[in-house]
Amino acid sequence: MARRVSVQRRDGVALVTLEGAAAGPKDCGFDPALRRALDAALTEAFATPGLQAIVLRAGPGGWPCGLDPAEDYSPEQPTLAALCARLLQATVPVVAVLSGTISGGALALSQAAGLRLALATTRFHCPEAGLNLLPAAGGTVRLVRRAGGAALEGLLSGRVLDPAQAMTLGLCDAVASEGTIETAALTEALRVAALGPEAPFSPREGALSNPGAALDALAAARARHPARADLPAFARIAEVAEAALLLPLSAALDVEAVAYDDLSRSETAAALRHLTRARAATQTLAAAPAGAVAPVARVALWNPSVAQAGALLRRGLSVQIGTTAPEALAQLLTGIARAQEQAVAAGQLDPARRAADWARLDPVAAPEAFGPTDLVIAKPASIAERDRLRQALPAGAVLALSGTAPGPGELGIDRSQRLAAIWAATPERLADLPRLAAVLRAGGMRVIHARALGLRLEAAWLGAADRCVLAGAAPQAVDAALTRWGFAEGPFARAARLGAERSFPRLIAAGGEPGPVLATLAVLGGGTGEAAETALAALRAEAGIVPRPLSETEILARILAELALPGLTALETGEAFRPGDIDLMAGAELGFPAPHGGPMFQADRIGALALRKRLRALTSEGAPAPPALLDALIRDGQTLAGRFT
Numbered sequence: 001m002a003r004r005v006s007v008q009r010r011d012g013v014a015l016v017t018l019e020g021a022a023a024g025p026k027d028c029g030f031d032p033a034l035r036r037a038l039d040a041a042l043t044e045a046f047a048t049p050g051l052q053a054i055v056l057r058a059g060p061g062g063w064p065c066g067l068d069p070a071e072d073y074s075p076e077q078p079t080l081a082a083l084c085a086r087l088l089q090a091t092v093p094v095v096a097v098l099s100g101t102i103s104g105g106a107l108a109l110s111q112a113a114g115l116r117l118a119l120a121t122t123r124f125h126c127p128e129a130g131l132n133l134l135p136a137a138g139g140t141v142r143l144v145r146r147a148g149g150a151a152l153e154g155l156l157s158g159r160v161l162d163p164a165q166a167m168t169l170g171l172c173d174a175v176a177s178e179g180t181i182e183t184a185a186l187t188e189a190l191r192v193a194a195l196g197p198e199a200p201f202s203p204r205e206g207a208l209s210n211p212g213a214a215l216d217a218l219a220a221a222r223a224r225h226p227a228r229a230d231l232p233a234f235a236r237i238a239e240v241a242e243a244a245l246l247l248p249l250s251a252a253l254d255v256e257a258v259a260y261d262d263l264s265r266s267e268t269a270a271a272l273r274h275l276t277r278a279r280a281a282t283q284t285l286a287a288a289p290a291g292a293v294a295p296v297a298r299v300a301l302w303n304p305s306v307a308q309a310g311a312l313l314r315r316g317l318s319v320q321i322g323t324t325a326p327e328a329l330a331q332l333l334t335g336i337a338r339a340q341e342q343a344v345a346a347g348q349l350d351p352a353r354r355a356a357d358w359a360r361l362d363p364v365a366a367p368e369a370f371g372p373t374d375l376v377i378a379k380p381a382s383i384a385e386r387d388r389l390r391q392a393l394p395a396g397a398v399l400a401l402s403g404t405a406p407g408p409g410e411l412g413i414d415r416s417q418r419l420a421a422i423w424a425a426t427p428e429r430l431a432d433l434p435r436l437a438a439v440l441r442a443g444g445m446r447v448i449h450a451r452a453l454g455l456r457l458e459a460a461w462l463g464a465a466d467r468c469v470l471a472g473a474a475p476q477a478v479d480a481a482l483t484r485w486g487f488a489e490g491p492f493a494r495a496a497r498l499g500a501e502r503s504f505p506r507l508i509a510a511g512g513e514p515g516p517v518l519a520t521l522a523v524l525g526g527g528t529g530e531a532a533e534t535a536l537a538a539l540r541a542e543a544g545i546v547p548r549p550l551s552e553t554e555i556l557a558r559i560l561a562e563l564a565l566p567g568l569t570a571l572e573t574g575e576a577f578r579p580g581d582i583d584l585m586a587g588a589e590l591g592f593p594a595p596h597g598g599p600m601f602q603a604d605r606i607g608a609l610a611l612r613k614r615l616r617a618l619t620s621e622g623a624p625a626p627p628a629l630l631d632a633l634i635r636d637g638q639t640l641a642g643r644f645t
Contacts (some may be wrong), residue, residue: 004034004039009565010191013053014045020098022280027280029066030105032076039078042086048334053093053189057182062100062122066238067280068273069104072265073136078106080137081257082386084112093192095185097124098172101160107171108139110187111146112193114204117185118172124161125413127153131276131623132233132269132595134240136260141252144244146170148207149218152241155262156225156234157182194396205470207245214245230486230595233263254435271597274641278580282419282446285437300370300397302378302389306335308443313357314349316444320373322364324381336361367392370609375418375432375439377401377413398432405452416454416588418444423451423575448581454589455510455584456566457599459524460588462507464562465491467621468555470540472547475517477529481552482559488591492518492527516543564603565624571644572629579604604640608633 004019018038025031030038045054047585059066066072086107087094096113098106103125110116129135135143135155143151147170154169163175176184180333218241227235236259243255263269265483300320302308309332312319321327340357343349349357364370367378367389376393379402380386386404393399400411406425411432414421420440423432437447465478479490495503500522504514514522520535521527540547550558563586570576583598590596603611608630615626633643 004037007041007044007048010186011049011190012046012050013049013189013196014051014054016041016054016058017043018058018064020059020061021063021065023059024061024064027065027067028071028202029064029069030080030109031066032074034064035076035078035080035083039086040084042083045092047091051092052193053186054087054088055095055097055182055570056088056109057097057185058099063098063106065101065103065106067239068276069131069135070133070269070273072105073133073264080108081253083107084138087112091176093189095189096227096423097181097185101125102166103127104169107135107138107143108137111139111142111173115174115185115463116172117164117174117176117181117188118166119173119178119181122163122166122172124154124166124171125159126156127158129231129233129237130158131158131272132266133232133263134233134237134256134260136256137252138256140496141241141244141249141256143170144214144218144241145205145207145249146251148210148344149216149221149241149245152221152225152588154239156221157240159211164563170258200359202384205249211245215242215545217243218245230593231268232266233269236263254396261624264542267597268595271601272594274580274597274601275594277584278578278584279446279579281578282584283441284450285433285449286581287406296374296439298373298375299439300364300373300376300378300394301382302367304332304377304379306332306339310336310339311360311443311567312439313361316360317439317442318360318362318373320362320364321369322367322369324385326365329365333361333363334369334450370394370397373397375436376404377436377439398429398436399489400436412442412451414450414452414454415445416585416642417618418589419448419584421448421450421453421581421585422447423449438538446584448575448576448578448586450570450581452510453576453582453585455506457563457586457589459510459512460506460563460566461559462491462495462503462518463512463515464559464623466517467562467618467623468558469517469527469641470515470543470545471546471558471621472540473550473552473555474531475521477550477552478559480556481551481555484552485556486593487595492521495522496526524607557614558618559600560599560606561611562618563599564611565615565627567600568603568627568629572627574593577644579644600640608639 006017008015093111096110098110098116098118100123101123102110126135135139135641141157150169154171163172166172208469222238225234240256240259244252269614298318299312300377302322303324304321309319309321321332323332340349340354344351344354370392373394374397376397377400378391379390398411400413402415406412408426409429410425410427412423412425422433422436424433468478469475479493482490495518507514516539520539524532524535526532569581576582579600582600586592586598587594598604612626612630619625
């Protein structure tokens with residue numbers, strides 16, 4: 001097995017080379033094994049006879065960059081903070097040659113070096129604030145003490161920065177080309193070594209020479225990125241930055257460590273890290289058959305968006321497009337042409353490539369005009385149009401239907417914003433799912449493998465809200481409890497916005513039906529006023545329910561419990577394969593608040609035993625019975641995350 005960190009010696013310089021991102025474990029950063037290897041390599045480097053300098057670099061693919069920076073900061077020994085301390089205590093100059101993506105552990109280690117040289121292709125990214133974390137192991141404190149309050153921009157914006165932008169924020173010191181960066185690093189390291197140990201590359205704490213200006217820059221950055229109630233990390237990072245400028249180094253590092261520990265223990269950080277892993281998993285289909293996937297070269301789209309058609313053309317596919325209404329086809333073509341012209345004007349698309357893309361676009365007036373193709377992705381406007389698409393399907397093509405149930409030999413698509421759940425109506429089409437997924441991803445979608453999941457989540461959400469009102473809550477109180485918790489809108493507000501003519505068919509398609517409260521409010525035109533109160537009182541009396549006030553906490557607990565049901569059932573039956581997929585769909589379909597993860601994440605936080613107890617209590621009010629999967633989790637002492645990893 002190749003060493004994850006190697007040491008070479010050259011003219012008194014120890015070249016410490018980290019395993020590159022292209023060779024190491026996928027999406028893995030500074031895990032404990034890599035940290036142990038680096039620790040051993042530093043010991044070996046420091047023992048170099050006549051050591052004059054250390055150059056820290058990475059192999060092909062650049063520095064290790066993990067999907068989850070919290071794993072870089074894990075407490076297993078040696079910690080990242082301890083490795084940074086070893087670099088800082090070196091009695092010789094340390095140069096970091098930066099390549100790939102510098103984030104998490106790479107940021108902390110590079111800030112502990114004396115000089116940072118970056119390739120022009122290097123990118124810098126601080127994703128921690130968006131995960132309700134902060135760059136730890138001294139990464140925040142040392143960056144701010146070197147670059148001042150302006151560094152807060154890089155810590156809070158979440159943007160991926162190029163070297164020119166990174167230099168202004170203190171993330172790197174200079175940029176060099178692939179052919180010269182190694183020589184530049186060696187030359188500069190030896191130059192500083194010749195001047196003696198008291199001759200640093202640049203002041204490690206340059207911002208402290210003018211603390212007033214640094215604090216002014218910090219105040220300006222805080223104004224551009226105000227504190228957020230949903231992400232406490234924004235305020236904590238600003239507090240740590242202020243401590244870095246006002247306190248001694250050791251005290252500032254303590255403030256950083258305490259802030260990181262507090263944030264990392266929060267539900268918000270756990271939820272956002274869970275969703276990050278779930279998004280990464282959408283690059284594979286959990287139930288996809290093994291083996292090579294034949295690529296799709298030709299695709300036909302019925303009622304597509306401008307973005308979808310344009311993205312597939314940019315990927316080099318031959319694309320046929322058609323629409324239900326002739327005028328919509330003209331608008332679609334105009335939209336594609338305008339988007340291409342804008343891309344050419346912005347320098348993002350070569351005119352010759354634009355002409356080639358346009359040449360691969362073939363508009364058709366009717367499904368019968370579709371020529372040979374590998375895949376037809378259609379969103380029919382009616383049952384009759386669906387049947388027409390089936391009859392006109394070109395020989396050898398596979399039909400994938402969105403917005404309507406697929407038939408035998410077809411594929412289904414359940415779209416919600418930028419997320420698509422796909423499934424095969426019959427087992428013989430399972431092999432076509434990866435091909436459909438590849439096309440949808442090329443069109444800018446994230447893809448999961450699940451059957452009609454969005455509709456079933458919405459039905460459970462509306463059904464739970466219905467039962468809350470029957471139990472005694474007011475419709476507006478249910479909506480208020482959920483929106484205050486972070487939902488984009490409440491269930492009754494959504495039902496009113498969609499109207500009965502749109503929301504009721506969705507419920508029926510999910511295998512349910514409108515609850516008595518929704519049906520009554522649809523007739524009355526809303527959930528407020530004396531008529532609504534009288535009608536709700538009559539519904540409760542008819543059902544033999546003595547209404548009682550429900551607190552916001554109880555409303556949330558009831559709805560979260562019922563919202564877990566369709567996900568649990570889908571996992572149990574194999575209609576979904578990963579809890580994270582269900583949580584992504586809940587966010588896309590229902591506006592489930594990301595800082596709370598999703599219904600499956602919340603089910604694990606509640607615990608299988610407590611969840612089963614609550615669901616059993618709700619069955620007396622008409623809720624579905626808890627699935628057997630909960631019994632299995634309780635018996636085996638497992639969580640959903642543990643069972644379906």
